[in-house]
Amino acid sequence: MGQSVGNAGVFLVMTLINLYLFIMMLRFILQFSQADFYNPISQAIAKATSPLVNPLQKALKPVKGISIATLVVAFFVKLIGIALVFLIAGEGLPPVMNLILGSLTGIITTLLDIYFYALIGSIILSWAAPQSSHPGAMLIYQITEPVMTPVRNILPSMGGLDLSPIFVFIGINVIEIMVMGTLGQASGMPRYLIAGL
Numbered sequence: 001m002g003q004s005v006g007n008a009g010v011f012l013v014m015t016l017i018n019l020y021l022f023i024m025m026l027r028f029i030l031q032f033s034q035a036d037f038y039n040p041i042s043q044a045i046a047k048a049t050s051p052l053v054n055p056l057q058k059a060l061k062p063v064k065g066i067s068i069a070t071l072v073v074a075f076f077v078k079l080i081g082i083a084l085v086f087l088i089a090g091e092g093l094p095p096v097m098n099l100i101l102g103s104l105t106g107i108i109t110t111l112l113d114i115y116f117y118a119l120i121g122s123i124i125l126s127w128a129a130p131q132s133s134h135p136g137a138m139l140i141y142q143i144t145e146p147v148m149t150p151v152r153n154i155l156p157s158m159g160g161l162d163l164s165p166i167f168v169f170i171g172i173n174v175i176e177i178m179v180m181g182t183l184g185q186a187s188g189m190p191r192y193l194i195a196g197l
Helices: 003-030 040-058 070-087 096-128 135-154 164-187
Strands: none
Touching: 003 040, 003 070, 003 096, 003 135, 040 070, 040 135, 070 096, 096 135, 096 164, 135 164
């Protein structure tokens, strides 16, 4: 019974932490992409994350569109989540360096996951609703275009066929493999604990 309760607690903590980390990193991407702040989805994300981010923004100013405050909050959210999982499991806290590496891995993989899901969404929208003005569709385009445009500029013209998502998908997977193979392994933590949603 005790083990079942512990497993349920670990699952609940991991789910809530990873969900909030996803929202936090989505805020980071929206800021970096200069997405429409007045989009209702952007507003909801800002409201959910501002209580933690805004106090830090006074000391940590954005650098070239990169919100340092958001990254710092995201890092500590993941770090606290990992620490709680170990405590709930009754294993004690891991070494500080392992926590740091695990948290960094979690932030990077969550960032990659968001771009992965956004790319899938943009592909579906390009076929099903290419002219959609839905707030969600607009944000997806605003997130993915800054990533796909440089790839399109490199690729030769294919007569209207856009192959840029394929190369971006490959890039995302290569980066994730490298991150999990270096930072992830160095953290000494299982993938399910440090990876994103």
